[in-house]
Amino acid sequence: MTTSLDPTTYIPADVKANGAYYTPDAVARSLVSWAVRDETDAMLDPACGDGRFLMGHVNAVGVEQDPRSAAVAKTRAPGALVHEGDFFRWAAHTEARFDCAAGNPPFIRYQLFKGETRRAALELCARHGAQLSGLASSWAPFLVAAGSLVRMGGRMAFVVPAEIGHAPYAAPLIEWLCGRFAHVQIVAVREKLFPGLSEDCWLLYAEGAGGCTDHVAMTVLERFAASNAPPKTTVRVPLVDWRATWNRRLRPFLLSAEARALYAGLAKRPGTRRLGDLASVGIGYVSGANAFFHLRSSEAAYWCIPPALLQPAIRNGRMLPGAVLNRAGLDRLVREDAPIHLLRLHRGQDVPREVRRYLDSPAGQVARTAYKCRVRDPWYAVPDIKVPHYFLSYMSGRSVGLVRNDARATCPNTLHCVTLKDRRDVAAIGAVRRTPAFQLSCEIEGHPLGGGMLKLEPREAARVAIPDREGLAALNEDLAQETVAELQRWRHYALDQRYPRN
Incomplete structure (x- = not known):
């Protein structure tokens, strides 16, 4: 099956893996307006996708790794220069510099943002003074790399995950932004910018590249409204308080003073x-295989598992009472035939024949192939x-x-x-x-x-x-x-x- 390259209907392949959730047009237009001051400004979009940021400015350059998306971007923004390939490799070698940058960098968690791309991204960030952790999601190095290509006095305007308000890996990014720009503003929006996503998104605006600031300007909004300039600051967040009192988190500043x-x-x-x-x-x-290792009383009786090898276990918060878990609470779960019996075996112990029969059952054959079971010896000894x-x-x-x-x-x-x-x-x-x-x-x-x-x-x-x-x-x-x-x-x-x- 081929993917349509019609800009009006195009949907990128493998959206989740590539973090390619494209921005609503009103948000894209606003961010371009925040970043661009003059039609001669050179604007960079480091992950231009289908070109909806590029089409908002006549002098734009985009980079896109997905060939189909790059083709759509060229159609949608014919006046823009679109480079097809990995942004971090391109950023490490380009001599181009820009008056501003705008876009919506891909949000790919560290588990999937890996390999050579990740190594190159973190090395590039370190070269520019941003020491991002190994847990950083992809959007953070995109911002550092894009910001490093902005000329003195330049600006950035980006969609960012709301994780910027609480994730430990985002704190070094905020430190870097405040050491690189004279004004750093986070716009927190309560109503979802992307209604179909479980993740919340906020907006970042920075200006005065080459300067620095001792605070983050924060704007707290109930909902996004299109605008030609960043909204007014509602709270000033001194970095000293952000570090010492609030554990390098912006989320508390959603609240009143x-x-x-x-x-x-x-x-x-x-x-x-x-x-x-x-x-x-x-x-x-x-355990590696919760359904196998947690038995109901009826299952334990069926397999004749000795009670001495069963440890009472609470599998999730829904099983918990309000204040105290006591013997009566466990008895209630037993009467409900809840899976509260953990099969507790140790390395080197003599495994009874009845238990061996359970371990060798079809369910046991499947359980031993689970990753956590596969990498421990013996596979059935939960540590x-x-x-x-x-x-x-x-x-x-x-x-x-x-x-x-x-x-x-x-x-x-x-x-x-x-x-x-x-x-x-x-x-x-x-x-x-x-x-x-x-x-x-x-x-x-x-x-x-x-x-x-x-x-x-x-x-x-x-x-x-x-x-x-x-x-x-x-x-x-x-x-x-x-x-x-x-x-x-x-x-x-x-x-x-x-x-x-x-």
């Missing part, structure tokens, strides 16, 4: 500790099984759960294992875990995921604030709950929900 002061004051109180100070926090075990003091939600919708594990169950990597360093801190955790203060901290320290979910990586969970009783008593709970609701609205999970108290 009053809401930020509420959380900053809570976090800085002498009696406030972080969850990582009180406990080790990390995801549970990786790193912990029995934590608490389970913490890894991904949450309405609220984050921190559930005490009185049943001595374990969990896979769909939940965090929280193990106290000192059992005397049970009281401190118990006082906080079902309060608005806890939910507020989780929302600010965590980050949004597609579909409206909140995700807490281990490093983020370790930063969750655990205030003392005086801090909890001093907290404006109404404002805290309003702030939680606002952050949920920004991650598209808005409910009129009040959080339970102890």
Whole structure:
């Protein structure tokens, strides 16, 4: 099957793998207007796709790796110069320089942005003073490479993922932009620029190449409106505060100054500790084949698996009760015939005949081919099984759960294992875990995921604030709950929900 090259109907091949989600025309026209000051300005689009940015300016140069998209770009913008090939190779050798750059760089996560292209991209960034991490998605090096080709005094205007507001790999990019441009502006837009995508997108504008700035200008908008110039700044983010108070994140600046002061004051109180100070926090075990290793009671009985080889396990947050998992809670799951029995075998142990029969079943033949099973010896010995003091939600919708594990169950990597360093801190955790203060901290320290979910990586969970009783008593709970609701609205999970108290 051939792909139509009609610019009005063209859809690129392998959209997701190439990060080729093309920009709405109103957004493209606006960004070109922000970047271009004169019709003689030379404009670069480093990933020009089908040419919708190029067609907005008479003196434009684009680079596109996909031959079909490049052909469409040449048709759509016949006056533009379109180079077909890898942008980073081209950028490393070109002598061309530009008055401005605009576009929508591809968003390809680090797992797929790999090989020679990735190596060349990160080397080029390092050459220009941007030390991006190995976890950087493709859009970040595109911005650095494009920015390095902008002349003194020049400008950039780009679509960027909302990850620029929270991802650790985005922080070195922001540092580089502020050291390279006299004005750096992030435009956060709550309503989706790309309604069909789970990812949110914001906008970046930078001007005064060759200068530097000590702050990020941030504009917070409910929805995008086409404009010929960048919108007015709504909040000034000093880099010193961004680094020291907000852990190099812009997401807290979606909130009002009053809401930020509420959380900053809570976090800085002498009696406030972080969850990582009180406990080790990390995801549970990786079985490699959850459906095989987690058995229902009926399945365990059918295969005659000895109870001594079955460890109670909570497979996901939906299985957890609201506050405490105890024996009665496990018994309820057993009555429901939920898959809560982890087959726990060790290297070198004598495997009973009944268990061998299960391991050699058709399901076992499939399970042993899974990657994590394939690379361990023996394939059926699940490593790193912990029995934590608490389970913490890894991904949450309405609220984050921190559930005490009185049943001595374990969990896979769909939940965090929280193990106290000192059992005397049970009281401190118990006082906080079902309060608005806890939910507020989780929302600010965590980050949004597609579909409206909140995700807490281990490093983020370790930063969750655990205030003392005086801090909890001093907290404006109404404002805290309003702030939680606002952050949920920004991650598209808005409910009129009040959080339970102890």
